[in-house]
Amino acid sequence: MKFIFILLYSCFLFAQQPSHLLIGDEELAGVNIYSVIQDVDQSIVLSTNNGLYRYNSLTFEALDSQLIGDQSLFGLEKNSKGIIYCYNLSGQIFYIKRNKLYPFFTVPKELISSVLQIKIDTDDHVLIYCKKLLRVSPEGKFKVLYTSTNNEPSSLAKSKSGKIYFYDSQNVFAVDGEKVTFQYKIAYENNHLLKPYTTNSGSINFHVNTLARSYNVVGNKINEVIYKTPTDKTALYNFFASESKPIVWFASTKNGIYSFALNGKPLFNNQLLFKDYFISSYLEDSEGNFWLTTFGKGIIFIPNLNVIEYTNNNLLDKDDLLRITKKGDELFFGGVKGNIYNLKQNKIQLVQSNFKKIEFLRYMPHADVFFVNGLVYDNGLKSMLFDHSFNKYDAFQNDKNAKIRFVTRDGLYSTSKSNWEYENENYNLRSYAVLEDVQSKTIWLGSSTGLEVLKNGKFIKITHQNQPIFCTSIIKVKNQIWVASSFGVLVYEKDKLIKIINKKSGLLANKAIKLIVCDDVVYISSNEGLQQYNLKTKQFKNFTKVEGLLSSAVFDFEVVDNSVFIITSKGLQKISFNDINSEASHLPKIKIAEILINGFESVNSRTFFKPNENTIEFTLFAISHKYRDQLKFQYQLEGYDAKWYTSDFSSNKIRYSKLTDGKYTLKLRSVYNDFASDQISTYQFTIESVFWKTKEFIIIAVLLLLGLSYLFYHLRIRFVVAKKNEEIEKEKYKQELNKSKLVALKSQMNPHFIFNALNSIQEFIVLNKKELASNYLADFADLMRSYLQHSQEDTVSLSDEIETLDLYLKLEKIRFEEDFVFYIQCDTSIDKEQTYIPSFLLQPFVENAIKHGLLHQNRAKKLSVSFEKLSTYSIKCEIQDNGIGRTASAKLNEKRKYQSFATKASQNRLELLNQSAEDKIELQIFDLYDEQQQSLGTKVIVTIPIINK
Structure with missing residues (x-):
């Protein structure tokens, strides 16, 4: 009795609406959405009682606002540059820039009405309809175009031509720039306001405010259209029109929405759609999606109006559907609750209940029976005919006279309509798919160990790439066997693999689950969606989440005529691949x-x-x-x-x-x-x-290298020339030095000195002073030998220099006899043997003292030579005589026109020695005078750097 009551109750239920997703039900809970628009970056902007929100397909973001008090915003509109405007009921117009809300214009207080309407014209001026129609420039300057005669201003609608239409007191006006022109009259008897709207063709029609009625303008005719909604005098309607399809929507103030063709024909069986939601605004985006915003429950997102779902049926509430089969044009399906439902002519009814979870449901057309799990039922699912005790996984029958083959967890079995007893076909492995091919006399079997073929009484294992083929569905397509496997769809002809349809060739996933063939197409399901494969064109059409599939995991599906009924974890859906365009369009910019x-x-x-x-x-x-x-x-x-x-x-x-x-x-x-x-x-x-x-560096480096090469070459040439000059100078210096030594030697060995010395020795010989003659001759020989030896050296020891000076002065003393006295003194701190000075340096000064000072002195002649250590690096030689002085000597020489050879040679030699020396030889000559300025002689001081050897 209970079952009969449910059946009678349910057979009149209608249950279909567009397949949809719910977006923002948590994020926008309690938020009332008043209008919706798509921004140029494809994001969705919402105006709400809580300000503005932006949705980027992943998250919702509240836009920054400086509003104080009431946050409610309305009437989102966008200009040609993508700037979005909105308003509040206080008459403030705002615009969005960089995710922030900025004030644009404030309606004068005396013009504010209970309702505002805004629209953007082709010149990006904002039209505001309040008590007057204002046209506001982008700079914020406004002009009054029209004064309304109604308390509530009409809505504004923009035609394809760019004109903006409005309605006032049965008259229709068009705004073009700043010009307002009367168009025509629509006489409406009641007091309801007519509101213009733009159709999908770009023309202007009018709907009656809050009623399901409109006036469609066709050429010069105005046709009234009454949309049949349930008669409820307390229900009022908000109106929305599709921009791409000849469809209009009426959202009830008592929740839910109706959909009609523009001409008044009801859609979706004239059912109230989304009956649990108050629909507040409407949008079609650039991808063809439909957005129905709500009060407090987020957004209803519809990818495709042609995809139907049956989730709003109370009969199916909380039943997780699993399996579906068809009988003619009727569908039977069931799920976890153990109920079996029937769908016929868009009516759903419960036909049987109290089953265990429906894991297998198959109508066998040749036998005209239903297999339900392990049970066999009659064609009306009223009487059970047999209990096979265990669930079936697949069943197949070629014709009404053939055996029914079915597979279970225990292997392959067969039965017949005569008594429904079953028998084992000598195969005891768990199996999932079976197909009998009469033409080749084979049975194809998909088991837990892989694909096998029974031929000539033997099971033959079929592998692919030396791997077992695990399959869940096997069908025959003309003369071919198609196998849904983990390798994709494998196509066999005459037991040979001739084709593989996998992901590379367009399959959504390599693991296919179920196959159905209808005419020239094969339907393939997987965990990524459903596909239709055209046998003639070899092309796929896809039905995935993109096209409106509620869940990617397809549990089961069935095909009736051109419609495909799909069961997923989200329930039952109906599609027609004729209405599906799986080719990508309007793909976003990254x-x-x-x-x-x-x-x-x-x-x-x-x-x-x-x-x-x-x-x-x-x-x-x-x-x-x-x-x-x-x-x-x-x-x-x-x-x-x-x-x-x-x-x-x-x-x-x-x-x-x-x-x-x-x-x-x-x-x-x-x-x-x-x-x-x-x-x-x-x-x-x-x-x-x-x-x-860098190029700059390379250029600079090349130039610098060239410059350095030139500089190096130039310096090298200069160096070589300088080196050569230095060598020449050194050679010249050497020659000059040798020449000066020769000159010094010459001065020391001048004929006068030699003659005077030899003459004095001869005199000793004549006077028979043999010993003196011998001594002085020996001294003369030693002096000559010393001169010759010094001429070979650049430096001599101080000891040798003193010895040479002593020999020279001894020989000179012979000339002056007892009239000449000389002294040579050396500081005891001087190591005479290790102290070296230039050769031929001092004797010329001693010679000058004798020749130019003492030679012309009438009184006793005195000469002293002393050496004093100044430092570790230098000594001082002081030569002093009591001769006539330089002034008297110069006068004598001037008369004689004579210049001392030794003096000149000494000066040249000093210059040559100082030329290449770091420490210079210093020469100081002092004239000595008494108190009456009479000459007392001459003092010569020579500071000599010590030469270390």
Whole structure:
């Protein structure tokens, strides 16, 4: 009795509405949405009682607002530049810029009405309809175009031509720029306001405010259309019109919404759709999605109006459906609750209950029975005919006279309609799929060990790439056997594999689950969706989440005529592949959300990077409401690699490490089902070369190298020339030095001195002073030998120099006899043997003292030579005589026109010695006078640097 009551109750229930997703039910809980619009970046902007929100297909973001008090905003409109405007009931008009709300214009207080309407004209002026119709320029200057005669202003509608229409007191006006012109009259008897709206063709129609009624303008005719909704005098309606289809919507103030064709024909069986939601505004986006916003419960998102769902049926509430089968044009399906439902002519009814979970449901047309789990039922599911005790996984029958083959966890069995007893077919492994091919006299079997074929009484294992083939569905397509396996769909002909349909050839997933053939198409299900494969064109059509599939995991499906009924974890859906366009359109443009340098520094606006800033990570972003779950992106870094790479948006980061210097262009595009968007985003950047690799540096380096080469060559030439000159100078100096030595030697061995010395010795011999003659001759010989020896040396020891001076002065003393006295003294602190001075340095000064000072002195002649140590590095030689002095000597020489050879030679030699010496020889000559300025002689001081050997 209970069952009969349920059946009678349920057979009249209608249960279909567009398949949809609910977005923002948590994020927007309690938020009343008043209007919705799509921004130029494809994001969705909402005006609500809590300000503005932006939805980027992933998250909701509240826009920054400086509103004080009431946050409610209405009437979102967008101009040709993409600037979005809205208003509040206080008459303030705002615009959005960089995710912030800014004031644009305030309606004068005396013009504010209870309702405002705004619309943007072709010149981007904002039309505001309050008590008057205002036209506000982008700069905020306004002009009154019209004064309303109604308390509530009409809505504004923009036609395809760009004119803006409004209604006032049964008259229709059009606004073109600043010109307002009367168009025609619509006489409406009641007091309801008519509101213009734009149809999908761009023409203007009018709907009656709060009622399901409109006036359609066709040419010069105005046709009244009454949309049949349930008669409820307390229900009022908000009106929405589709921009792309001849469809209108009436949202009830008592929740839910009705849909009609423009001509009044009801859609969706004239059912109240989304009956648990107060629908507040409507949007069709650029991808063809439909958005129905609500009060307090988020957004109803409809990818495709032609995809129908049956989830709003109370009968199916909380029943997780699993299996479906067809009988003619009727569908039977069931699930976890153990109920079996019937769908016929869009009516759902409960036909049987109290089963265990429905794990197998199959109508066998040749036997005209139902298999339900392990049970056999009659064609009306009223009487059980047999209990096979265990669940079936698949069943097959070629014709009404053939055996029914079925598989279970215990293997392969057969039964017949005669008594429904079953028998084992000598195969005891768990099996999932079976097909009997009468033509080849084979049975194809998919078991837990793989695919096998029973032929000539033997089971033959079939493998692929030496791997077992695990399959869940086997069908016959003309003369071919199609197997749904983990390798894709394998196609056999005459027991040979002739084709593999897998992901590379367009299959959504390599693991196919179920196959159904109808006419020239094969339907293939997987955990990624449902596909239709055209046997003639070899092309796929896909039905995935993008096209409106509620869940990717397809449990089961059935085909009736051109309609496919699909069971997923979200319930039952109906589609027609004729209404599905699985080709990608309006794919989003990929954007770069963030650029990180070396893993931490964010540099979104930079395009030039230093040589060490060469590890770059890009975070990508794209707004797509339709393709968000299936979208992929491709990228190529020109200058680094010519290949395009594909990646899922779940991994939306690209990282390049240790890039070399150079110019790069990152190219990005979105991809869906191997279809790449023609919108390519590019980002050009340059990694600067290390300074030694830059063109400027190379040019400078080359020029510098050339300059240095020239400079080196020039300096080298100068060095060689200088070296040569130095060698010449050294040689010249050497020659001059040798010459000075020769001159000094000559001065010391001048004929006068030799003659005088020999003459004095001869005199000793004549006077028979043999001993003196012998002594002085020996001294003369020693002096000559010393001169010759010194002529071979550049330096002599102080001891040798003193000895030579002593010999010279002894010989000179012979000339002057007792009239000449000389002294040679040396400081005891001087090591005479280790102290070296230039050769032939001092004797010329001693000679000058004798020749020019003492020679002309009439009184006793005195000469002293002394040596004193000044420092570790120098000594002082002081030569003093009591001669006539330099002044008297100069006068005598002037008369004689004579210049001392020794004096000149001494000066030349000093200059030569000082020329190449770091420490110079210093010469000082003092004239000595008494108190009456009479000459007392001459003093010569020679400061001599010590030469160390």
